[in-house]
Amino acid sequence: MRFTDGFWLMREGVRASYATEIRDLRVDDDRFTAYAAVKRVAARGDTLNTPLITVECFSPAAGVIGVRTTHHAGKARRGPDFALSADDATAPSGTTRRDGAVTELTSGPLTLRMDGDGPWGITFLDGDGKRLTRVDPKGTAFATTPDGVHHMIAQLALDVGENVYGLGERFTPYVKNGQTVDIWQADGGTSSELAYKNIPFYLSSRGYGVFVNHPGKVSFEVGSESVGQVQFSVEDQSIEYYVVAGPTPKDVLTRYTALTGRPALPPAWSFGLWLTTSFCTSYDEETVTSFVDGMAERGIPLSVFHFDCFWMREYQWSDFLWDPDVFPDPEGMLARLKERGLRVSMWINPYIAQKSALFAEGAEHGYLVRRANGDIWQWDLWQPGMALVDFTNPAARAWYDDKLRALLDQGVDCFKTDFGERIPTDVVWHDGSDPERMHNYYAQIYNRTVFELLERERGAGEAVLFARSATAGGQQFPVHWGGDCFASFTAMAESLRGGLSLSLSGFGFWSHDIGGFEGTPDPAVFKRWLAFGLLSSHSRLHGNVSYRVPWEFGEEAVDVARKFTLLKHRLMPYLYGVAAEAHRTGVPMMRPMLAEFPGDPASRTLDRQYMLGPDLLVAPVFTEDGEVEYYVPEGTWTSLLTGERVTGPAWRHETHGFDSLPLLVRDGAVLPWGADDQRPDGDWLDGLTLRVFGSGAGGTTVTVPDLTGDPAAVFRVVRDGAGVHVTAEGTDRAYRVSVEASGAAGEGTGAVAVA
Known part of the structure; x- marks a missing residue:
């Protein structure tokens, strides 16, 4: 002000x-x-x-x-207050x-x-x-x-x-x-x-x-x-x-x-490709099955299937009950999806429509937010007669948990916790909280309630959300996505700006709707967004009034979706190590250039490129014709897609096809490269390749995590005039790794036995 x-x-x-x-x-x-x-x-x-x-x-x-x-x-302190972790x-x-x-x-x-x-x-x-x-x-x-x-x-x-x-x-x-x-x-x-x-x-x-x-x-x-x-x-x-x-x-x-608060470590399966029903489209089990079959037939591995709002009956959000006319056998459907190796995500929100049976139940027990005169707070925006769950009431949280637990028992794995922003200030909270302070903070208790339920029911390493709202400390309950964006290049760029700002606000994991949410993207927008989305921490195909299956946008879109999904799976030994670092240190996966190169003045205003972990530079293409301008910091870098070597500091002007973008590896990096390109959560040590980049002498330590984020193996890679030498520690497992050296002495590929 x-x-x-x-x-x-x-x-x-x-x-x-x-x-x-x-x-x-x-x-x-x-x-x-x-x-x-x-x-x-x-x-x-x-x-x-x-x-x-x-x-x-x-x-x-x-x-x-x-x-x-x-x-x-x-002045009386009514709360809520941020929970801060002070030293002893x-x-x-x-x-x-x-x-x-x-x-x-x-x-x-x-x-x-x-x-x-x-x-x-x-x-x-x-x-x-x-x-x-x-x-x-x-x-x-x-x-x-x-x-x-x-x-x-x-x-x-x-x-x-x-x-x-x-x-x-x-x-x-x-x-x-x-x-x-x-x-x-x-x-x-x-x-x-x-x-x-x-x-x-x-x-x-x-x-x-x-x-x-x-x-x-x-x-x-x-x-x-x-x-x-x-x-x-x-x-x-x-x-x-x-x-x-x-x-x-x-x-x-x-x-x-x-x-x-540090972010929890999301499960490795959540880093694969998510596909949704979209929001206002027409869908049933036949539609869902056709999507899953279509992805498999086209060789695009799918990790998570998400059911958006209309899995419930119209006017009854949220009652957490499947629409029986559309999904008469939800348990059977979920079992059939699970048989295909898929995880299942469900859309929820903290609002209770008046037509929902839960409205009367919540009103009777005092689980809904009330005005000062005792009336339940309601309005018709979003859902008719909509009320709001009072998460400051422990009994209301337990009641909400029970409704979600029934879905978990059916086979659901995680939840998209939508909304949580339109929180009234003319109300009285169960715990006496100040309504003005609760407006922002509501997102924290909403997401924490759902995340902690998943931790109890699925285990701490299996809990993951797809959340839209957050306040300080919300990074503890990943993942967050960028909300409702238009299907345009402009919106794609503004989405990246939002993600970079969020990264510098302490959030380790971030996603967005590939192709944009509002409207139907031009095929060029969709294909460019695919490459960007699959080089983000989490990757979801989602839209509003139209489907986001790649074949809706042409066969080239199918090829692009396949290429970058397989690439992300091969990168998972590297990406999950970066995710574990975000969990331990709070340093985000998607890093503004400023975070990695604070001493380079050119990095301080860059908002159309980012580092994916410490070693990968990503510059999404925001044009149909493939023209892109981006900055290369000091040093020699290698294109992961073409092998071309470029030297910085320099601005680059390039033109890329839809199956390409600037994706550079930092000099001196050693990328652990998985053999399995079909899933994000395989055995990364099985057939592992260590891809060595750079010609200078020196050593690099590479940690390959297991599915809990703990080290599964630690490799010491040393480059000298005679070539590349690898030793391993921290494991009693005998295995073989391959070494690919790019720009190093003895350039080429070889297998090295490591015990």
């Missing part, structure tokens, strides 16, 4: 008070609190009839420093130091410095003493607007050339400078400033991140109200934010996800 009218004036009716000078300071070993007057105090009388701002500085974890500024501390309280993360008027709090490689002699301000320094950012004299404040609403305001300075990223899955420009961003869940598609996944966390190109610890609406002005500041404000009496140290973007994300 904006409060000023240019540099000199306030907007009409706005009254603001700014921290001006420290009047008292209380320092403990691991934290300190400053009491700041909002005007200069020249005499004792100046202390009367004027507020103080309380500024608390502390560290919840190494490399993270929190600042909490408060006007009136007596018996071992403080921060230490304080005083030197005259200067007070410092240091935590790992991060220091907060406050100087009591000069104008009000706070400086954040890295481990080398270099300034990362600062709070300027007007950077700590509160304000009231003409309608009497109280806002707490904080500002952190932007340096020259500094870029800001993240703030959730945002489809607006990738670099957020100059934008106003409201952290407020909305079902707005992918073509506006509205977002399904709003995360009050941003990452700076200067090597730090900022997390605003407030689950409700947070308004960011990113170099937009004051062009040299990132301003964030909340309608509250207190605001709390954390500066997260780097120095690299990966370091920032590792520390941030340690605080807010």
Whole structure:
């Protein structure tokens, strides 16, 4: 929200008070609190009839420093609050130091410095003493607007050339400078400033991140109200934010996800191709079987089949009962799909239509959200008389679980947790939560409820969602997809921007609707999107009013779908290792170029390409004629598809057929390459090939995971003038691996026995 009218004036009716000078300071070993007057105090009388701002500085974890500024501390805290994982309280993360008027709090490689002699301000320094950012004299404040609403305001300075990223899955420009961003869940598609996944966390190109610890609406002005500041404000009496140290973007994300939660590791089968019924199309078991048969006949391996909304009866979403007129034998149908090696996904949402039998049941037991007068909250948007499950009620969560458990007992494997954004604020929650804070946070308890059910019923390593809404911490319950996009090249590009922003907001896994959701894509759009989608962490064919089976778009689309599905399966020993890294460290699978090359200025604005793990550069093609422009960072790279070697740093202009795109392997990489191209979850050590890229001498350690993400084998690959040498450790299994060396001495292919 904006409060000023240019540099000199306030907007009409706005009254603001700014921290001006420290009047008292209380320092403990691991934290300190400053009491700041909002005007200069020249005499004792100046202390009367004027507020103080309380500024608390502390560290919840190494490399993270929190600042909490408060006007009136007596406001009741109704929740909800983000669940943060702090370090062991018996071992403080921060230490304080005083030197005259200067007070410092240091935590790992991060220091907060406050100087009591000069104008009000706070400086954040890295481990080398270099300034990362600062709070300027007007950077700590509160304000009231003409309608009497109280806002707490904080500002952190932007340096020259500094870029800001993240703030959730945002489809607006990738670099957020100059934008106003409201952290407020909305079902707005992918073509506006509205977002399904709003995360009050941003990452700076200067090597730090900022997390605003407030689950409700947070308004960011990113170099937009004051062009040299990132301003964030909340309608509250207190605001709390954390500066997260780097120095690299990966370091920032590792520390941030340690605080807010690391993503679970999705099962390996979920990385294969998903095919859905689409939304409003007509389908029954015969249709489903024809799709599955058609994929098999055309040699396109399928891993998951998804039933979208109309598996239930019209006007009765959600009652979790199959439409008997369309699916008279659901258990038999699911068994037949399982016999073909498929997993099954079902569409659900947290809404209960009035026509559903569950409406009366939920109303009777108090499981539905109510207004202050006791009425059940309802409207006709989406479903007639729609109500909302109150997941703050433990009994309601158990009731919802029971309905889903019946589907799991029938053979369902996972759920697409759709919606969760249109959450009312004129209601009363069972646990007394603040409705404004619950609006964004509802997505967290909704997805957590379903994910934890899957963990209990299927096992921790088997739980996976296809979720649309999320808030901070939602990365713990993967996978998330990009919502409703148009079937166009423009929407394809905006979807990638959203995914890159989400990746820099701490989310390890991300997907999108191949071909776009709204409308029917031109065959060129569909074929280009296939290559992009099958080089994403998760890959799903889905649409709205038309089917997304490849043969609907011509035989060439079938060939493209087959080629990139088989390629993804061959890459699975590499991809699942990257997935396990995301689970352990919080570093995402699909990485903006900034994440891998933070020291390269050209990487800081790239939003039409990405790294898939540390070694694969992917540049989707967004044109029908195949023209693509992309950037190659420093070094020698090899096309995985053609073997061509290119050298950077350089911009490349190329033309690709529909069965191709820029897919480059980093020099020095060793890709573990699976022999089985028919499934994503096979025995990767059976027939494994180690593909060595690069001509320089040196060694690379390659870990091939098992299906739990733990190491199955570790290989040490050494390149020297005599060729390539491989040793193995960490396994008592005897097997053979092949080595393919590209650009190395002794270039060629050979089999190496490894015991």
